[in-house]
Every structure is written in C-alpha cells, then in structure tokens.
Amino acid sequence: MTKTALITGATAGFGAATARRFVAEGWKVIVTGRRVERLDALVSELGGAGVAHALCFDIQDADAITKAIDSLPPEFSAIDLLVNNAGLALGTSPAQECNLSDWMTMIDTNTKGLVAMTRVVLDKLIERKGAIVNLASIAANWPYPGGNVYGATKAFVQQFSLGIRCDLAGTGVRVTSIEPGLCESEFTLVRTGGNQEAYDKLYRGADPIQPEDIAETIFWVASLPPHMNVNSLEVMPVSQSWSPFAIHRK
Ligand code: 8X3
Numbered sequence: 001m002t003k004t005a006l007i008t009g010a011t012a013g014f015g016a017a018t019a020r021r022f023v024a025e026g027w028k029v030i031v032t033g034r035r036v037e038r039l040d041a042l043v044s045e046l047g048g049a050g051v052a053h054a055l056c057f058d059i060q061d062a063d064a065i066t067k068a069i070d071s072l073p074p075e076f077s078a079i080d081l082l083v084n085n086a087g088l089a090l091g092t093s094p095a096q097e098c099n100l101s102d103w104m105t106m107i108d109t110n111t112k113g114l115v116a117m118t119r120v121v122l123d124k125l126i127e128r129k130g131a132i133v134n135l136a137s138i139a140a141n142w143p144y145p146g147g148n149v150y151g152a153t154k155a156f157v158q159q160f161s162l163g164i165r166c167d168l169a170g171t172g173v174r175v176t177s178i179e180p181g182l183c184e185s186e187f188t189l190v191r192t193g194g195n196q197e198a199y200d201k202l203y204r205g206a207d208p209i210q211p212e213d214i215a216e217t218i219f220w221v222a223s224l225p226p227h228m229n230v231n232s233l234e235v236m237p238v239s240q241s242w243s244p245f246a247i248h249r250k
Helices: 013-024 036-046 062-070 100-127 148-167 186-191 196-203 211-223
Strands: 004-007 028-033 052-056 081-084 131-135 174-180 232-235
Touching: 004 013, 013 028, 013 036, 013 081, 013 211, 028 036, 036 052, 052 062, 062 100, 081 100, 100 131, 100 148, 131 148, 131 211, 148 174, 148 232, 174 211, 186 196, 211 232
Parallel strands: 004 028, 004 081, 028 052, 081 131, 131 174, 174 232
Antiparallel strands: none
C-alpha cells in the first residue's frame, strides 16, 4: 500500500527536498507551508493531485492546523510519517540586543507549532504504526554565541522527541530527532534578514550539507526495519567541528 508523509515547512530547503525524495520512492506527500504559490508549484512538480496535496496555513496557529488536517481528502487522510520540519532562526545577536518579538516567533513556530502539529496527527500515526521525524539542530546540543532562543527551541524539540517516545511505547510509532549542523538553505537568509553577503560568507569554502543530504537522512531513518528506532541523529558537514571553550579574561 502506498505510504503518505506529511512534511511541514515544505516550501523550501529540507522540506521541499524531503517531499521530492519521498515521492521519488513512491510515497504520497502532504506538503504544508504559508506560501501558497510555492506549495502549488511543488505539487505540480511532484506530479499533481494524485501524488501530493498542499495544506496552506501558519504553523503558529493551532486552530488552522486542526482545520487543515480535518480538510484532508480520504486519499490523503491516513498518515504514515510526520516530518516536523517547519522552523526558523531569527538573528544571531547577543541576548541583550535581541528583539523580543523575534524570540516569541521562534518559540511559537519551532516549539508550539511543532507540538500542535504532532498532537493533531498523533492518533492517525498510531493507527498506522507510523513515525515522526523532528528537525532539531546541533544548536540543541551545543551552545554558541547568538544561538540563545533558537538553540533553546531546538533543545525542546530534541527532548520532546525523546519524551513522546516513552509515551508511545507499545504503539509501534517511532520518533527521531535529527540535529543538522551547517546546511546551505534559505534558513540562513531568513536568519540574517535577507543578507546575501552574510549568507555567502558563511558558506564560502565550507562545503556545507545540502537539503538533499538531509532528505536522504530522513528517508533512511524512515526506511529502517520497523523494530529499529533512531532516537537522535546529529549530522555535520566534514568541515564543521568544535572550538575550544571561550574564556573572557579581565
Ligand atoms: C541550523 C544549524 O549551526 O545554525 O540549525 O545552529 S546552526
């Protein structure tokens, strides 16, 4: 039987690449996002209404999520995999210089949106003994200057993933937290407020991970035998590693 994946934040980056990867393997996909033109273009590219279905809503709006899921046509209403990809970083400034509304937007999107989406489709996933793949970040594991609220939201995603695994014991539902490092995507343009120069500087000579690499990782996690659960998976480009601790001297 054809399987169906619901992928949030599918209008760019990891989400769009993941939709392409799963459709290439014969899955149907539900793609969600805020930008209707991009969603429609993606659905056409993926092969149209028989293969892909778009749901347009703001992930920060829990009622809109419920309404969107309730509106699914019967051929897309059984869900085998939820990929909670929608999320963003806003800014790299020190906490004392940050804008509170940017912090709230990250919390509302990366944590509250992800929690709401998970809760709304959880019964469907249990029915299918499905899987959840949550996109956390290396920022969940390693603090860095300017990571403040972004890193905290991703630590939430990681811990929420592990926590719901406990609750879902015996249901057959698998849960994975994927924690990517430096990846080249629109994510950085959003984070820098569209600063192309900062974007180019960040990636120059770094051979970063590409969205297709993360799509491949998600597909691998979802394709493992049903008795295997990858709890958390941190992925960096070879060029990225750790620095010494910072020491501020008088
Ligand atoms: C994205 C990776 O290094 O910007 O989550 O935190 S990083």
